[in-house]
Amino acid sequence: MLNYRQLHYFWAVAKTGSVARASEQLNLTPQTISGQITLLEETYGLALFQRVGRQLELTETGRQALVYAEQMFQLGGELEAMLRAGPQEQILFRVGVADVVPKSIVYRLLAPTMEMDDTLRINCREDKLERLLADLAIQRLDLVISDSPMPSHLDIKGYSQKLGECGLSFFATPALAKRHAAPFPTCLQDAPLLIPGAETVMRSRLLRWLGEQQVQPRIVGEFDDSALMQAFGQSGSGIFVAPSVIAEEVCRQYGVTLIGQTDAVLESFYAISVERKVKHPGIVAITEGARRQLFHW
Structure with a gap:
């Protein structure tokens, strides 16, 4: 199993650019950090850093590992902030919108969620569909609105609901x-x-x-x-x-x-989520509103 403490040391060195700066930031000795990163490399038989002159640089494997580490520790920070904040009265509804979907359509699809009580707070982000689906897969989004269903070539678990056409x-x-x-x-x-x-x-x-x-x-x-x-x-x-x-x-x-x-x-519009049976109140409001008010199914 992945040692997250060792991964955190690797991430700190990669972000700060040196073992010395990472040790100051983490309040640990350079030897401790270097030793733990070496153990991480030995566990998987891969080099994450390489010496170039006096500089420490990431290998190609290290660069790939850093992408995952960034996501993991960003989510960890969000989790810590949520736990420190205590019980939340509002439900965060994170919606990704494919950038090809007309803004007027997006507004009218999301409008029913604004008519709900104050328990729902929308976080809306626009991007390319494949990047949004990647975030949906790791549950950084609750829903993706697109002009096409889930692409069959992507190895991502998701379910498409047709909102209307x-x-x-x-x-x-x-x-x-x-x-x-x-x-x-x-x-x-x-x-x-x-x-x-x-x-x-x-x-x-x-x-x-x-x-x-x-x-x-x-x-x-x-x-x-x-x-x-x-x-x-x-x-x-x-x-x-x-x-x-x-x-x-x-x-x-x-x-x-x-x-x-x-x-x-x-032209068709779809709601893509990781749930086959929709339970999130925001998604329910969007799908019902689209069928009854916007597209009149």
Whole structure:
């Protein structure tokens, strides 16, 4: 079994850069720290440090071990802070949001949790899906919201619940809409179009649908961040797309015109958790709110 005290000494030396500084920080003799790290290396038959001149540097194995040690001692610090704080009246609800999910959708999905009593406190973080799922696996997150279910190639235990789906709407400033006033979707022919980036599920579905409609717009911008795409659309840079469920909100917020909609291109949203049977009150509020209020299942 891993000796966590030895690992802590290794982590301290790696962070401070020397045995001497680590010994001052831990209030131990350099010999004690060096001896314990040597025992750790001998246990696994691997070198964690190497001498380069007078400097002590991490080996490749040491660098990999440091990543895990960082996570372990960060979680340990959080645990200690929680225990010292005593009983908590609030339940912390840690939500990870894939950066490709439109912010308006995220807000409306999370809104039911804000209507609960004061026992729930939300901690919301946006990142790439795979990094969020890695944190979900080690229980640093309670839930991940994504535009796709749990990827099958990841060796992570998780369960996907479909929150809902909706069609796609197309928007343009009044001036741009006037210049491309043909019936939809013919109006998209040769029109400047802003589309979701390569990391989104929607991109390939949209391009396939455009091919089926035999229209060829001019793609002038690609965006992983939907809010940035909408900002460019608001400026008149091109026609842009958003989920139909927030069409009225997009028109009101950005002062644009709805020029067409299609249900042949569906965008789906998922809640990914480590529980097959959901028990967390925050997750229950999100799933029930999505089905009853947002997507009207």
